[in-house]
Amino acid sequence: MDSRVPRRLWSLLTSLKTCAGLGLLFCVAGAAGSVAMGRYPELFADMDAQVFAGWFGRKGMTRPGPTLWLYGLLLSTGLLAVNAACCTAERLVQILRGTVTLRRLLPHVMHVAFLGVVLSHLLSALYGDRIPGVAVPQGGFAPLGGTGWVLRLDRFDAVMAPEGYPKEFSAAVTLFRDTTPVARGVVRTNEPLFHEGYGIYIRNFGSTPWGAPYAVFDANRDPGATGILVASLLFTAANLAYIFPAGRTDA
Amino acid sequence: MVPDSPETEAFVPHLEGFHLLLFWLSLAAYGAEAGFRLGGVAPTSVWRSPLAAGVLLHALFLAVRWVLSGHAPMAGLFESLTVFSFCCAVAGLILCREEETTAAWKPLSVLVLLPQAGAALIDKRLTPLYPALDTPWFATHVGLSFLGYGFFAAGLALGAVHLRGGGEAAYRAAGKSALYGFSAFSAGMVCGGIWAYYAWGSYWIWTPKEIWSVIVWIYFAALTHLKFIPAQDGWPGWTKRLEMGATAAGYFVVLLTFLGVSLLLRSSHSF
Numbered sequence: 001m002d003s004r005v006p007r008r009l010w011s012l013l014t015s016l017k018t019c020a021g022l023g024l025l026f027c028v029a030g031a032a033g034s035v036a037m038g039r040y041p042e043l044f045a046d047m048d049a050q051v052f053a054g055w056f057g058r059k060g061m062t063r064p065g066p067t068l069w070l071y072g073l074l075l076s077t078g079l080l081a082v083n084a085a086c087c088t089a090e091r092l093v094q095i096l097r098g099t100v101t102l103r104r105l106l107p108h109v110m111h112v113a114f115l116g117v118v119l120s121h122l123l124s125a126l127y128g129d130r131i132p133g134v135a136v137p138q139g140g141f142a143p144l145g146g147t148g149w150v151l152r153l154d155r156f157d158a159v160m161a162p163e164g165y166p167k168e169f170s171a172a173v174t175l176f177r178d179t180t181p182v183a184r185g186v187v188r189t190n191e192p193l194f195h196e197g198y199g200i201y202i203r204n205f206g207s208t209p210w211g212a213p214y215a216v217f218d219a220n221r222d223p224g225a226t227g228i229l230v231a232s233l234l235f236t237a238a239n240l241a242y243i244f245p246a247g248r249t250d251a
Numbered sequence: 252m253v254p255d256s257p258e259t260e261a262f263v264p265h266l267e268g269f270h271l272l273l274f275w276l277s278l279a280a281y282g283a284e285a286g287f288r289l290g291g292v293a294p295t296s297v298w299r300s301p302l303a304a305g306v307l308l309h310a311l312f313l314a315v316r317w318v319l320s321g322h323a324p325m326a327g328l329f330e331s332l333t334v335f336s337f338c339c340a341v342a343g344l345i346l347c348r349e350e351e352t353t354a355a356w357k358p359l360s361v362l363v364l365l366p367q368a369g370a371a372l373i374d375k376r377l378t379p380l381y382p383a384l385d386t387p388w389f390a391t392h393v394g395l396s397f398l399g400y401g402f403f404a405a406g407l408a409l410g411a412v413h414l415r416g417g418g419e420a421a422y423r424a425a426g427k428s429a430l431y432g433f434s435a436f437s438a439g440m441v442c443g444g445i446w447a448y449y450a451w452g453s454y455w456i457w458t459p460k461e462i463w464s465v466i467v468w469i470y471f472a473a474l475t476h477l478k479f480i481p482a483q484d485g486w487p488g489w490t491k492r493l494e495m496g497a498t499a500a501g502y503f504v505v506l507l508t509f510l511g512v513s514l515l516l517r518s519s520h521s522f
Contacts, residue, residue: 016480023473027504030466034459038516047457080469121455161379168382189382190450201452220452228454232441239434 013086022080029072040066049132052125081118084111102241109238116231120224131219133203138213141176145219147198150176156213158205171202171215187217197221266319271375273312274333278367280305281336285360293356297348302360306340309367313337322380323390325397328513332370334394335509338401339363346405346428351420352412359408362502388446392439396464399436402428403471403505410499414492422491425498426478433471440468459516463508470504 012018037044043066047055060067088108095104131145136153143150151173158169168188175183175195183195192199204216283301287293294300313334316324324330340363347355380389406428413421443464444454455461477494 016476019476020473020480023469026469027466030462030469034462034512034516037457037459037462044457048453163379165379166382167379168385190386190388190446192449192452199448199452201450218452222448222453225448225454229445232444236438236441239437243430243434 010086010090013083014090015083016087019080019083019087022076022083025072026076026080029069029076033069033073036066036069043067048130050130051128077118081115084114087111106238106242110235110242113231113235113238116234117228120227120231122224123227124222124224127223129198129219129221134217134219135214136173136217137208138215140214144175144198144200147219148177149182149195151200151217151219152176153215156205156215158213166205169202169205169215171205171217173200173217175200197223263319266315267377270312270315270319273308273315274375275371277305277309277312278364278371280308281340281360281364281367284356285364288357288360293353297344297353297356302340302356302363303344305363306337306344309333309337309340316377320377320380322385323394325390325393326380326384327378329370329373329375331393331397331509332366332373334397335400336363336365336367336370338397339366339404340401342398342401342405342428342431343408345431346402346409346424349420349424351418352409352424354417355405355408355412355421355424357408358411359405362404362408383450386446386450388442388449392443392446395435395439395442399432399434399439400505400509402432402435403501406432406498407502410495410497413495414499422495425495426475429471429474429498429501433468433475436468436471440464460508460512463512467501467504467508470501474498474501 040063043059043063049055056067056070060070064071088111092108095108129145129147131147134142134144134151136142136151138153138156141150141152152175154172154174156169156171159167161167170186170188172186173184173193174181175193183193185193187193187200187202189202192201194200198219198221201218201220202215203218206214206216208214280301284305287301297303313324316330325334339359343356343359343363347353347359406425409417409421409425409428413425447456448454474494474497477490477497480490
């Protein structure tokens with residue numbers, strides 16, 4: 001093999017022009033996707049009802065036409081991550097051989113954080129779990145997917161405004177494994193109940209035909225969520241440190 | 252909402268009228284600024300301009316509305332548009348203070364005026380907040396996103412000025428607009444992700460709005476890299492022009508994300 005090929009490949013992978021081109025590909029694919037989602041609601045409506053890998057394995061492969069944009073999105077995201085990793089690997093060697101300054105390191109801290117977000121999201125997309133639409137009447141029980149837990153709605157409260165919209169609503173719940181309570185709490189909007197990596201969220205509520213209130217819950221597990229939070233905060237800190245030095249003229 | 256003692260209840264209608272007066276005065280100030288700029292009349296200093304007065308009135312309007320409604324005035328189309336206008340003006344005041352960048356005020360004054368004028372056509376009644384929006388993450392997510400949008404609007408004006416023969420100062424300020432906007436928008440996305448995780452069970456939901464938000468993020472992330480492409484690396488000599496063109500075009504990507512998704516596409520994540 002021509003010895004120049006690996007060098008050219010490395011040069012391509014570390015290139016800023018590659019970054020710009022992949023960014024453009026991402027934008028085009030995403031724009032096409034936003035239109036396709038509205039055009040094929042029967043295909044995309046349940047995307048959030050399961051983790052992405054499961055959904056894509058089932059529908060992305062069987063309907064490659066309308067989901068072509070997702071291939072573009074995944075390809076460009078993956079290659080952008082490789083581009084950022086290679087760029088940082090190359091530049092870090094140069095930086096460490098020369099004068100190491102925080103200002104020179106910060107863009108690469110942002111690259112590492114971006115990689116952290118992509119990898120953490122991959123973890124969630126592969127190993128997460130979605131249990132949507134679990135309806136439980138007050139005093140009743142419902143199993144939570146394949147977790148082996150059973151959710152009991154102990155009490156539901158809603159405060160309605162005179163105009164008829166809900167001002168706030170809450171559900172006191174208990175989580176059982178077999179007959180043993182393993183977690184108990186009050187679930188409100190923006191305040192889920194967390195247990196062993198799962199978050200239990202109140203989604204909706206109403207009244208049964210016999211007048212008892214019921215609440216609808218989702219239970220989700222995102223194993224990459226903590227990684228994404230840490231990487232995002234790292235990105236934000238590095239970004240702020242990068243833009244705020246006094247006297248910058250080359251922003 | 253404001254406390255409901257009899258004294259404050261009697262006062263609220265006056266305060267509501269007063270805050271709408273502030274809105275109309277700020278709109279008039281922005282209109283005067285745009286009119287003067289388009290007519291070739293430039294104030295001696297941006298701080299002694301109708302726009303500066305408009306920003307003060309606008310800030311007061313937003314503060315009073317926040318007190319009256321009990322939540323950050325960023326819910327619904329009216330509040331979104333008026334906050335967008337305010338952020339455009341603030342971004343302009345941050346980036347276009349030098350003499351060399353004042354030419355950008357001609358297009359920027361129009362970009363400040365248009366959303367405020369659009370807001371003027373919309374129902375301005377105070378509305379309660381949907382429970383999911385009743386969290387500090389709402390104000391931080393939306394506020395930082397609009398601050399980013401404001402910088403991107405300034406980028407359109409500065410990029411256009413540079414492309415029409417503006418100097419290095421316009422180029423540097425346009426670069427800052429992309430970088431500051433990207434930073435604010437990124438921080439807004441982080442806040443939005445945290446909020447979504449607590450409210451909807453995932454930091455990411457597949458809706459056109461989310462997809463377009465990431466498009467904006469990737470677009471400006473790539474844009475901030477353009478200036479580092481070495482000219483001798485086979486990259487054409489028009490790097491700066493491409494960068495400025497992309498900075499200016501970024502505003503339209505933002506407009507599609509902000510208004511286009513809500514008005515043209517079906518998305519559960521809109522106003």
